[in-house]
Amino acid sequence: MSASRPAAAAERVLAIPAGTTCAEAVAAAGLPMTGPDAIVVVRGQDGALRDLSWIPDADAQVEPVPMSSPAGLTVLRHSAAHVLAQAVQDLHAEAKLGIGPPIEDGFYYDFDVPRPFQSEDLERIEGRMREIIKSGQKFRRRVFPSLDAARAELAGEPYKLELVGLKGEVDPGEVMEVGGRELTIYDNVDSRTGEVRWSDLCRGPHLPSTRLIPAVKLTRNAAAYWRGNEKNPQLQRIYGTAWPTRDALRDYLRMLAEAAKRDHRRIGEDLDLFAFSKEVGRGLPLWLPNGTIVRDELEEWARQTERRLGYQRVATPHIAQQDLYYLSGHLPYYTDDLYSPIDIEGEKYYLRPMNCPHHHMVYKARPHSYRDLPYKLAEHGTVYRFERSGQLHGLMRTRGFTQNDAHIYCTYDQAKDQFLEVMRMHDDYYRALGIAGFYMVLALRDPANKDKYHDDAQMWETSERITREAMEESRIPYVEELGGAAHYGPKVDFVIRAVTGKEFAASTNQVDFYTPQRFGLTYHDSDGTEKPVAVIHRAPLGSHERFVAHLTEHYAGAFPVWLAPEQIRIIPVVDELLGYAEEVRAALVDAGLRADVDTSDGRLPGKVRSAVTRKIPLIAVVGKREAEQRSVTVRYRSGEEIPMPLTEFVEQGAELVATKSLAGAGHLRPDAEA
Ligand SMILES: [Zn+2]
Numbered sequence: 001m002s003a004s005r006p007a008a009a010a011e012r013v014l015a016i017p018a019g020t021t022c023a024e025a026v027a028a029a030g031l032p033m034t035g036p037d038a039i040v041v042v043r044g045q046d047g048a049l050r051d052l053s054w055i056p057d058a059d060a061q062v063e064p065v066p067m068s069s070p071a072g073l074t075v076l077r078h079s080a081a082h083v084l085a086q087a088v089q090d091l092h093a094e095a096k097l098g099i100g101p102p103i104e105d106g107f108y109y110d111f112d113v114p115r116p117f118q119s120e121d122l123e124r125i126e127g128r129m130r131e132i133i134k135s136g137q138k139f140r141r142r143v144f145p146s147l148d149a150a151r152a153e154l155a156g157e158p159y160k161l162e163l164v165g166l167k168g169e170v171d172p173g174e175v176m177e178v179g180g181r182e183l184t185i186y187d188n189v190d191s192r193t194g195e196v197r198w199s200d201l202c203r204g205p206h207l208p209s210t211r212l213i214p215a216v217k218l219t220r221n222a223a224a225y226w227r228g229n230e231k232n233p234q235l236q237r238i239y240g241t242a243w244p245t246r247d248a249l250r251d252y253l254r255m256l257a258e259a260a261k262r263d264h265r266r267i268g269e270d271l272d273l274f275a276f277s278k279e280v281g282r283g284l285p286l287w288l289p290n291g292t293i294v295r296d297e298l299e300e301w302a303r304q305t306e307r308r309l310g311y312q313r314v315a316t317p318h319i320a321q322q323d324l325y326y327l328s329g330h331l332p333y334y335t336d337d338l339y340s341p342i343d344i345e346g347e348k349y350y351l352r353p354m355n356c357p358h359h360h361m362v363y364k365a366r367p368h369s370y371r372d373l374p375y376k377l378a379e380h381g382t383v384y385r386f387e388r389s390g391q392l393h394g395l396m397r398t399r400g401f402t403q404n405d406a407h408i409y410c411t412y413d414q415a416k417d418q419f420l421e422v423m424r425m426h427d428d429y430y431r432a433l434g435i436a437g438f439y440m441v442l443a444l445r446d447p448a449n450k451d452k453y454h455d456d457a458q459m460w461e462t463s464e465r466i467t468r469e470a471m472e473e474s475r476i477p478y479v480e481e482l483g484g485a486a487h488y489g490p491k492v493d494f495v496i497r498a499v500t501g502k503e504f505a506a507s508t509n510q511v512d513f514y515t516p517q518r519f520g521l522t523y524h525d526s527d528g529t530e531k532p533v534a535v536i537h538r539a540p541l542g543s544h545e546r547f548v549a550h551l552t553e554h555y556a557g558a559f560p561v562w563l564a565p566e567q568i569r570i571i572p573v574v575d576e577l578l579g580y581a582e583e584v585r586a587a588l589v590d591a592g593l594r595a596d597v598d599t600s601d602g603r604l605p606g607k608v609r610s611a612v613t614r615k616i617p618l619i620a621v622v623g624k625r626e627a628e629q630r631s632v633t634v635r636y637r638s639g640e641e642i643p644m645p646l647t648e649f650v651e652q653g654a655e656l657v658a659t660k661s662l663a664g665a666g667h668l669r670p671d672a673e674a
């Protein structure tokens with residue numbers, strides 16, 4: 001998502017005379033060779049990254065790539081993965097090597113070892129990595145003269161041998177080992193003696209020297225199956241991160257700590273929001289009563305908003321007969337998303353991966369006139385999509401989820417305004433929730449890729465134009481991305497930047513002219529002719545699962561009053577005041593608030609602490625004086641305590657809910673809280 005700077009890049013083309021190294025040309029041009037902006041690799045005119053030791057046969061033009069650039073960071077992190085593997089084999093000679101690719105913000109390496117690594121192991125390995133980095137080993141590329149030569153040299157590394165055999169069949173994004181034009185190995189060479197210290201099958205490129213790794217840290221370890229397949233041996237994976245400066249590493253580790261504190265899986269457990277059960281199955285969350293409150297509040301908000309904008313609710317089944325999915329194109333093109341069919345009296349039914357086909361059938365169930373349009377059908381619809389167990393992640397990635405879905409059927413002329421209304425809806429929702437960092441991604445088709453997209457060029461042009469015009473008018477910032485469109489049209493993703501800096505796509509929206517033609521979705525126009533409708537797909541609040549996961553992290557569990565499962569905890573100072581506490585509760589509940597009385601044994605400070613731990617936004621303490629005066633002492637999340645008449649407190653609570661106030665919610669950046 002980073003902005004590219006083609007002008008700046010063009011200025012920095014470097015000429016490499018035939019027979020000389022890129023490193024020489026970089027030095028001659030006076031470009032930095034140390035520090036965070038050091039040139040670490042070059043990009044050839046074919047787009048491939050090459051080591052600085054590369055010597056072109058003929059004069060060449062290359063683009064110098066600094067460490068701090070996205071490609072440079074990848075090279076830094078992957079080089080650090082080599083250092084990790086070398087350190088592991090220095091300390092655990094029996095370890096066999098799996099793969100070691102760069103990943104977002106870091107790297108990992110998989111090892112086959114007799115017992116899982118412990119945290120002391122990681123500390124020792126990190127210490128050994130520091131020694132290797134300091135010794136300034138050079139990365140030296142060597143081409144295997146033949147497959148047999150590679151096999152002979154790698155005889156002791158069964159997993160690498162397997163990769164050599166698979167050359168050409170692996171995902172080059174994940175597997176760095178093979179996939180280049182030649183089969184290569186990189187030797188780590190002692191900078192003083194020239195001795196080879198360690199070698200690894202790899203297509204490269206790497207930093208010129210380990211000394212260029214400025215800041216590295218091992219973050220965690222986990223078990224991982226070889227090549228992601230449960231039938232394969234289980235390996236031990238070590239994750240690490242590397243950055244161009246110590247400050248950048250420190251900031252990143254601080255962000256990781258904040259993310260861990262806000263992890264929705266942990267908070268979900270602590271606040272009893274949701275659970276998983278082995279018997280129900282993986283990736284199928286159970287919403288506990290507290291989580292269900294959050295979900296219901298969001299759903300009610302969406303219903304009110306949609307009612308105001310003229311939507312109508314529908315309810316449709318979770319499964320459908322296979323013909324529907326042949327019509328939608330899910331069969332046979334998107335079978336990867338689908339679970340195996342269910343046989344009902346000889347007919348095949350599928351769990352639905354999307355609500356759209358059902359809604360189209362609702363539209364089709366009755367004839368429509370131009371006077372009915374726009375016709376807006378809404379449903380919090382549950383869908384099921386295949387996810388590998390290794391990909392499941394709390395509520396963020398599940399096998400079944402319920403979307404804030406709707407489809408707007410309208411004339412082509414209405415499409416732009418309708419789409420704009422959808423964008424404003426996102427804007428309103430996000431602002432109300434205190435979500436400040438968001439933008440849109442317009443995913444367009446790649447016209448060169450004829451297989452992936454329908455070939456009605458006119459239709460693409462119209463839908464792209466309408467989409468772009470609506471986006472411009474919305475004034476919400478956006479970026480364009482070539483090649484990410486759906487088969488049937490461009491899509492607009494809303495991407496939210498979390499408090500921790502992570503980004504995720506919260507909802508996908510589309511103007512679609514293609515599907516209505518496949519489904520025969522038409523209306524009778526004023527001139528008596530039958531015309532195809534346009535359909536807008538939208539889900540501003542995404543799925544309950546992902547959205548509640550995000551909100552839990554966004555607020556660090558400290559939900560605003562209107563979303564908080566328990567809004568008010570009433571604490572009587574002594575048991576004799578239980579009667580008055582119940583009266584307070586009844587008054588609050590009558591005003592539509594969720595309040596409970598703490599009837600447990602124990603002393604006041606402990607009870608307050610327990611309510612604070614549960615992130616309850618309002619605590620009402622009632623003592624003798626409060627009972628006599630028919631008042632409460634309210635303790636807010638800020639720690640402030642204010643006595644007030646009960647009637648005033650009831651009004652205040654109702655007001656906080658009615659205005660969806662963000663007072664006291666935990667959505668501010670940690671450094672902005674002070
Ligand atoms: Zn490598």
Ligand SMILES: [Zn+2]
Binds near residue numbers: 355407
């Ligand atoms: Zn849809």
